[in-house]
Structures are given as structure tokens and as C-alpha cells.
Amino acid sequence: MRRYRLGDFVPIVVQCRDTSDLPASPSAAPQITVYNASGTAVLSSLKMPPVDKPTRTGVFRYELRLSSDFSTGFYDIYVQWTVSGNVQSRVEKFQVVAGGNANGAYIGLFWYPRPDSNWIIGRQEDGQYERLKNPRL
């Protein structure tokens, strides 16, 4: 069980296998459903992209960003895929603990001095911009 804060990315990795337990390519991208502690689907039908498809058969990875859809508490990840007509699945759990920011970390900052005030314009991981007036160190 892994613990994260809001704004973190939860890596979800799946190795698809056939019924002989050998790595195999699924018929379509594995899909993720995330349930909250009440069993309600918070997110569903998230398709996972393949990893290094030419050399890694059946490996998929998804980076789930903990946005404002999440709050502190337990969540369950359900991943389902189909190999040769056989539906396979996996469940794992993670916990969101207090702290963090649902908008994520800053990925860019711009110092913008003006006669009235000094400003910092920041872009966050969710794509939103934030404007901070007269910041102090």
C-alpha cells in the first residue's frame, strides 16, 4: 500500500499475461477504474499506454495525478484487460494523506516586476496559472 499527497502522481504498472502466465499483448489497452473508500468509482475507463512496446510485451504504465477529484483517504485501483478473450484483472490500494496541493507542483515560474508591485506568475502541473503578489522570501 502506497501513500501519496494531493498533486502527486501514482504510477500504475501492469504486465499483461496469458493464461499460461507468459507476457502477452492484450486485445486493447488495459483500463483503470479507481474506487473511493465507499466503493464509488471516482475515475473509470482510463486507458493505459504501452511501455517500450517493441521490446516489452504487454507492459503498460499510467501516471495517475491526484487532482481535486481526490481527498484524504483510501482508494482502490482496479485494472482490467483481455488476452485471447480472457478477461484478467488486478486490484491494488493506495492512500491519500494530508498535505500537498491538488493543482500539483510548479513547472514554470516567471518573475514579473511592475511599478505597482512585484509579481510571480507560476504554471502548475494541472495547467493552471497562479499569480502571486509581492512574494517574500
Added chain:
Amino acid sequence: MDELGHLGFVSAASTGFQILVACKNSSGTATAPTGTPAYTVYNSSGTAVGTGSMGASDHDSKTGLRRLSLDVSALTGVAANETYTFYCTYVVGGNTRGAKGVFQTV
């Protein structure tokens, strides 16, 4: 035996700790079990401190996915800072299969 791994740090007073089990057949294919999966919770001494049944039907229409909302506070002698083992059995194709995981109380 499916490994559910570490299920988390949960309050000893929790009345609704969710545990999901993806039931499978011997080939690993998601399969709805016959009957209702049964579970037992053991304390660190190996003593059974709680038993019951998981969901009787597939959760969220996902084949073989069974849900339990475990009342941790109702486990016999439950206390904080203890390690508990969750063990679940179900029957698929006449074969009894199992899943186990561990959680800790805080």
C-alpha cells in the same frame, strides 16, 4: 493464492475499511465465484478475531470483483499498533482459491 499485499494503516475505530478482491480461476481469468467468498481476520498471534462474507455479487459489474466493508472496530480485542492478516476464500470451478493481505491498525 493471490497476494493483496499491504492493505494500509487503518484506524482501530474504523467501521468501514474497504477491501476488494478480484476472484480468478486457475488460469487467472476473472471469474465470478460460486457462492459468497468468506473471510477470516487473524491477529498477530494467529488467532481468528473476525469472520464473515464478502459481497454476494460483482461490484460495479466487474466480473469476479467482490467488495467488503470491514468493521475493524468489531474485531475481537482490536487495538492500535497491531498487525492483522486478512484471508479470503472463494470457489471457482469447484476449486477453492484464496487471497490474503495485511493491514495495520493505528
